[in-house]
Amino acid sequence: MDHEVLGSIVLLAIVSLISVLQNAFFATKVEHESKNYNGKTIQRAGSSAFDRVFTANQNCRDAYPTFLVVLWCAGLLCSQAAAAFAGLMYLFVRQKYFVGYLGERTQSTPGYIFGKRIISFLFLMSVAGILNYYLVLIFGSDFEVYIKTVTNTISPLLLIP
16 A cells, blocks of 8 residues: 555554454453353343443444544544544543443443543544535635644543543
8 A cells, every 4th residue: 555545544543453452352341241150151131240341331332333433534534633632532431431330320421421522523523524525626725724723723622521
């Protein structure tokens, strides 16, 4: 592949691979919790600890396709660096949500709300990239530099709880 093409997607690929490792970690936690005391049989339900781990994993898996779509769309259409940063923040928040769900369910709420904000940011980045494409196509005006400046400036604001 061309180095220029690779340079425009490498950060997105790194965040995607880290998310795969995180999914494997979550699956390992579910497997570990599902083993019975002697380690030979698998519990299906009944254990509150297993139910919490299974539900947290299921909730993370449900949001995963949405995360990947908006991550790649925002990175390809708008700004790779800002999208990768937001993606890493989302993975951190998802970890916080997962661990919080294992305790009391109220501990997972901040991670859930923060994750929704990051997904919204990535979605807005994607929409801005699409709008810019059509502005160039119809009017010949390219606002890509301005959009990248704004998204790179706003992305650190995602750190504010």
